[in-house]
Amino acid sequence: MLRIDRATYDAIVAHARADHPDEACGVVAGPEGSDRPERHIPMLNAARSPTFYEFDSGDLLKLYREMDDRDEVPVVIYHSHTATEARPSRTDISYASEPEAHYVLVSTREHGAQTGLAGDDVEFRSFRIVDGEVTEEDVEVVGS
Template identity: 40%
Template structure:
């Protein structure tokens, strides 16, 4: 499965990550007809540089807005302010839905800034990511 994402959404995720530094940013990605066309910024309740916890009320509100706008949930995203875009041990341990795509945004210069993964019982599989106009 390839994650197709519009360039403005990709740029908005990177901007969100930079605004939240030194802490991790987090949110949802939503798609229309298989293309990620919207991001929903959520609050990292932990306000920490190495992990995140989404606000449950914001999660429910984002899912409602997606449904109201005819969008489908496509992925969970979060930033890594100081490490590459790959799942940390904690990311792998806390990934509880094998059907969810996890998109990681790295703010480290010189690294691949955005990568996507599926995580199932500790097994990490990278998903192709295609940026579309």
């Protein structure tokens, strides 16, 4: 189960809406070994595409060095789908390389970049992806 605080959940949803019609992507880091998503890091989709996301390699290297210095790991790796449901594509599955991470997908297909809606108006789902095997997990949003 992914337990995520309301502020982080809302920040991920806001990022997905802001980048629509392109896919948004980012990471939520947390203390190593804790499985607690604590620090939201929105990233730039280097592909700038409505159907694909790609972390900029320089930004990703910088992020991993920073997380290493802070004894953090990527607890959540997220991106949005702009025209399809929040379910990992074959490409998403093939690129999943963090077996301990929660892979979150947010679908903006229904409301796009609309603001003023509650974060719960989007499809927000979490998956574990290990060796190509996808398992959906519950998401519990807790107070900030």
